[in-house]
Amino acid sequence: MTNAPVPLPPQGGILLVDKAEGWTSHDVVAKSRRALGTRKVGHAGTLDPMATGLLVLGAGPATRLLTHLVGLDKTYTTTIRLGTSTVTDDREGDRVAAADPAALAALAADPARIAAAVRDLTGPIEQAPSAVSAIKVDGKRAYDRVRAGEQVELKRRPVTIHAFESAEPREAREADGAPALDIDATIRCSTGTYVRALARDLGAALGVGGHLTALRRTEVGPFAVGDATPLAELVDGGPGELLTPASVATALFPAVELSAQQTVDLGHGKRLEFDQDLVPDAPLVAAIAPDGMLIGLIEVRRGRSRVVTNFPTPDGGAA
CATH class of the missing domain: 3.30.2350.10 (Pseudouridine synthase)
Structure with a gap:
């Protein structure tokens, strides 16, 4: 008997899968859609059917991170x-x-x-x-x-x-x-x-x-197959362990912790001003809310922010 899909978190998640031989990457995505109860699943780089090992999937809004994962070593x-x-x-x-x-x-x-x-x-x-x-x-x-x-x-x-x-x-x-x-x-x-x-x-x-x-x-990149969900678990209907967008973003990029007001402002598309000594310029910075959620990936240049990738925010806005 297969398990019922577990409700996907509001920001979705990143799923590490240990692909078995004989499966295509598309097969794994299809199985993950059923296990996670959502059609919105993508991957960050295919594996040939003969190959095994780490396949990085994104589900829900977290698929927005995949474009930043594709280029990893x-x-x-x-x-x-x-x-x-x-x-x-x-x-x-x-x-x-x-x-x-x-x-x-x-x-x-x-x-x-x-x-x-x-x-x-x-x-x-x-x-x-x-x-x-x-x-x-x-x-x-x-x-x-x-x-x-x-x-x-x-x-x-x-x-x-x-x-x-x-x-x-x-x-x-x-x-x-x-x-x-x-x-x-x-x-x-x-x-x-x-x-x-x-x-x-x-x-x-x-x-x-x-x-x-x-x-x-x-x-x-920094993700290892030893932390991945075995494909057999997905086949049995298990959802696997989802990584939060915030944990993935902070593993890849420098991070800035926002105040409550900055979180609201960035979620509504406003540019933020940072102390350049505290927040150095960078092409991608993970903007993290006080509750630990990822509000967006931003570029910081001369202390000013520009949204690169937005995420749903607690008050319903989008960074």
């Missing part, structure tokens, strides 16, 4: 398989090439070559996203063009690999017995990075091809 744990390439750059796709066993054996005997290639893929790099992706090419999704038999090459774009920590390679075998090398890695990267493409490019740099066999997102 991400951390993944992954297994990269060297020796074979696939059309999707992960184990879900058909194999398109396999390395000569002698070349793979030589690589296994020279782990320093792998370490050097990993270093070359660390820091600011130019990356072409995987062809089987949701990026649109002339109005059509790239994965639809690939499935239609088209050759798709997406433009390279700048991303930053803040950390690429790889373990020692270990021998592996494909299902048909073909030799391979597996490398477990932890990758911290900027938004927009395709970890599948990173595996592809590592294999290409080493001359043996590569793809992902496992991918798990463990962190999005």
Whole structure:
């Protein structure tokens, strides 16, 4: 028996979900809508069906925070398989090439070559996203063009690999017995990075091809998968633990505690004046009411506020 939806707080909330393999991000959003009893649910960055781990959702008015969460750095744990390439750059796709066993054996005997290639893929790099992706090419999704038999090459774009920590390679075998090398890695990267493409490019740099066999997102900015609601709980109808907009905003941005009058004024759209020694200029500041609610995200410039993102206020106004 499933649980009845729990009434959503007036400001909604942010929900951290530990996505299971085989589910699309859209599937998780749909399940969350039923569990939370609202249609207004969105996410701050998708995960492929093969991937597991942290998916950040917003419900109700808290969806207004998602635009500020999308650009956060991400951390993944992954297994990269060297020796074979696939059309999707992960184990879900058909194999398109396999390395000569002698070349793979030589690589296994020279782990320093792998370490050097990993270093070359660390820091600011130019990356072409995987062809089987949701990026649109002339109005059509790239994965639809690939499935239609088209050759798709997406433009390279700048991303930053803040950390690429790889373990020692270990021998592996494909299902048909073909030799391979597996490398477990932890990758911290900027938004927009395709970890599948990173595996592809590592294999290409080493001359043996590569793809992902496992991918798990463990962190999005300051949020960790260890604090997430297991997907099975949502499937059973549980609402999970919602983070308040105020707690999320103050984890991401500097905060200013408003007086009761400032709360009313900001909620009615008025600009506030701050002591610049107490409230330094910043592009985003969390404006918090005396009762701890988030009134809005504001820009502070030369001691004056400007509303960037508004939230429902206790007296019914909107910042």
